[in-house]
Amino acid sequence: MIDETTTLYLALVHHPVMNKNREVIGSAVTNLDIHDIARAGRTYGVAKYFIVSPYEDQHALVTELLDHWLKGHGARYNPARKSALERVSLEWSVAGVVESLTAELGKKPLVIATSAASQGKTIDFSALREKLGKNEPVLLLFGTAHGLAPEIMQKSDYSLPPILGGTSYNHLSVRSAAAIIIDRLLGS
Amino acid sequence: MIDETTTLYLALVHHPVMNKNREVIGSAVTNLDIHDIARAGRTYGVAKYFIVSPYEDQHALVTELLDHWLKGHGARYNPARKSALERVSLEWSVAGVVESLTAELGKKPLVIATSAASQGKTIDFSALREKLGKNEPVLLLFGTAHGLAPEIMQKSDYSLPPILGGTSYNHLSVRSAAAIIIDRLLGS
Numbered sequence: 353m354i355d356e357t358t359t360l361y362l363a364l365v366h367h368p369v370m371n372k373n374r375e376v377i378g379s380a381v382t383n384l385d386i387h388d389i390a391r392a393g394r395t396y397g398v399a400k401y402f403i404v405s406p407y408e409d410q411h412a413l414v415t416e417l418l419d420h421w422l423k424g425h426g427a428r429y430n431p432a433r434k435s436a437l438e439r440v441s442l443e444w445s446v447a448g449v450v451e452s453l454t455a456e457l458g459k460k461p462l463v464i465a466t467s468a469a470s471q472g473k474t475i476d477f478s479a480l481r482e483k484l485g486k487n488e489p490v491l492l493l494f495g496t497a498h499g500l501a502p503e504i505m506q507k508s509d510y511s512l513p514p515i516l517g518g519t520s521y522n523h524l525s526v527r528s529a530a531a532i533i534i535d536r537l538l539g540s
Numbered sequence: 541m542i543d544e545t546t547t548l549y550l551a552l553v554h555h556p557v558m559n560k561n562r563e564v565i566g567s568a569v570t571n572l573d574i575h576d577i578a579r580a581g582r583t584y585g586v587a588k589y590f591i592v593s594p595y596e597d598q599h600a601l602v603t604e605l606l607d608h609w610l611k612g613h614g615a616r617y618n619p620a621r622k623s624a625l626e627r628v629s630l631e632w633s634v635a636g637v638v639e640s641l642t643a644e645l646g647k648k649p650l651v652i653a654t655s656a657a658s659q660g661k662t663i664d665f666s667a668l669r670e671k672l673g674k675n676e677p678v679l680l681l682f683g684t685a686h687g688l689a690p691e692i693m694q695k696s697d698y699s700l701p702p703i704l705g706g707t708s709y710n711h712l713s714v715r716s717a718a719a720i721i722i723d724r725l726l727g728s
Contacts, residue, residue, distance in 0.1 A: 356707035384572055388713045395712055396705030432711045517584030517726060519544035523620045525572075528580045528719035531712070532727070535720045538705060 356397050358538060360484055361461060361491045362530065363402040363449050364389060366410065368501035379497040381410045386417065386440060387433070388527040389494075394436035396538040401440050402449045414442055446493065446504055453491060461489035465500055465508035466533060468515075468522045475510035477536045484537055492533065494526050544585050546726060548672055549649060549679045550718065551590040551637050552577060554598065556689035567685040569598045574605065574628060575621070576715040577682075582624035584726040589628050590637045599630055606630075634681065634692055641679060649677035653688055653696035654721060656703075656710045663698035665724045672725055680721065682714050 364385055367378035393401045403414055418437055420426045427434045443449045454460045484490055515532055552573055555566035581589045591602055606625055608614045615622045631637045642648045672678055703720055
């Protein structure tokens with residue numbers, strides 16, 4: 353694991369996602385989604401963490417935030433935060449993430465959707481963990497708002513089973529779900 | 541597991557915690573710490589989630605937040621959030637949490653500190669998981685800011701080992717650390 357990097361890639365999707373009524377929408381970027389998932393990713397050696405939004409104003413906002421922590425006062429004040437946010441990239445669409453990774457890696461990554469509900473084409477945690485153990489590139493998609501839109505589910509190679517905690521309640525924040533999933537895939 | 545409850549209790553400590561320079565301070569309550577950890581707790585059947593602060597203004601703030609989601613517009617808009625936040629309680633100190641739980645349970649819970657650094661008196665995840673499997677009451681303490689102060693460490697029965705992700709980086713948010721720890725203790 354040279355420079356502490358695995359072959360796991362993350363994307364946090366802000367469009368197309370669903371609202372409460374399962375209509376397809378675009379969501380706004382949440383500051384702590386960037387920080388928390390970048391820090392969890394860095395802890396486990398996630399190679400890159402993509403923030404996906406089709407909106408120019410959201411790109412401007414994320415760019416400003418990243419500049420603060422990578423080049424501005426934040427970089428000097430908190431070098432650990434810098435080290436996590438260095439692996440964050442902005443993209444316009446999920447297709448754009450897949451294209452950019454395919455170009456970089458010379459092969460298409462395995463694209464895995466996550467969801468709080470059971471989806472088709474499930475791959476279990478241990479099978480995916482094994483692929484990562486063999487250094488196969490894996491792109492995990494996380495949905496904001498009420499989750500990834502069906503079109504993203506359909507275009508993914510597989511989906512992970514929902515995280516169940518032994519109760520009927522399944523409303524984890526995307527920050528918590530991402531942390532748990534990364535730990536299950538890469539934790540010791 | 542009647543009414544979806546285990547014997548795991550959580551406390552998020554805002555005093556005494558440490559700042560960057562390892563001085564003992566009190567920290568401000570963060571909105572998303574309450575929501576994220578309450579939702580993760582509810583998912584896994586955590587019995588109660590205590591917010592610990594010695595400051596009256598912070599109690600007023602948390603009370604206002606809880607009222608919105610438990611009794612106000614939030615309760616009607618998002619019943620799932622209500623169900624998570626119903627298990628949140630405010631306390632003035634860690635000692636107060638232990639007293640109130642001891643009174644409620646008729647015995648002192650096992651008090652477990654968490655930390656990003658190795659501490660003394662470690663209990664590993666599987667041993668603690670086994671205790672929870674036998675319905676022994678366990679109180680997990682999480683520190684905000686730069687972690688629990690030494691006096692809290694010393695008064696705890698045990699500490700959990702830090703969460704390592706296979707890299708030298710260990711700067712998880714308390715929200716992510718709590719989610720991962722709860723999953724390791726109660727997840728299937």
